[in-house]
Amino acid sequence: MLVKVMSVFNCNSDELFNEVKKSKSLLYIAKPLVKFVQLQNHPLPDLWEEGKYLIKMYILGFIPFGNQWIVISVDDDIKHIRDNGYSKLIKKWDHNIYLKDIGNSKTLYVDTIEINAGVLTLFIVLFANIFYRLRQKRWRKLINNKFDYDA
Numbered sequence: 001m002l003v004k005v006m007s008v009f010n011c012n013s014d015e016l017f018n019e020v021k022k023s024k025s026l027l028y029i030a031k032p033l034v035k036f037v038q039l040q041n042h043p044l045p046d047l048w049e050e051g052k053y054l055i056k057m058y059i060l061g062f063i064p065f066g067n068q069w070i071v072i073s074v075d076d077d078i079k080h081i082r083d084n085g086y087s088k089l090i091k092k093w094d095h096n097i098y099l100k101d102i103g104n105s106k107t108l109y110v111d112t113i114e115i116n117a118g119v120l121t122l123f124i125v126l127f128a129n130i131f132y133r134l135r136q137k138r139w140r141k142l143i144n145n146k147f148d149y150d151a
Helices: 013-020 023-030 116-145
Strands: 004-007 033-039 051-059 063-075 080-085 090-104 106-116
Touching: 004 116, 013 090, 013 106, 013 116, 023 033, 023 116, 106 116
Parallel strands: none
Antiparallel strands: 004 106, 033 051, 051 063, 063 080, 080 090, 090 106
8 A cells, every 4th residue: 555645845845855865863863752773783873874774663652563684775866765664573664755846945755654564554554654654744844943953
């Protein structure tokens, strides 16, 4: 099943893409619905680069949801990041972030996520709809705070 969430943000697409490529942005925008914990043998890079990263997930920050593989590819030319991730529960978590400059220092930001979790797919899709709307709300807050992660 596919989830798609779009927003227009008041910022330059190059500036936003630089922030999207930071792994700390994932940790920030996922709060409070999901907490990601790095595993010692799979640290997250400062900037996303092609590779596989294993993280532990907690729903609402404290409910264990197991480990998840984040499988990253980045295309700077078209401002696209893909996480073709998976876990024991979620066989396919193909998350794509697309950014497009639409003029006047505005950026179209699009999250698309293709999900296959067997019998849990519908529940995971419902959660993803909530989660990605919250993420885009958190992006808006971060942009309004001039990318100050502590504000």
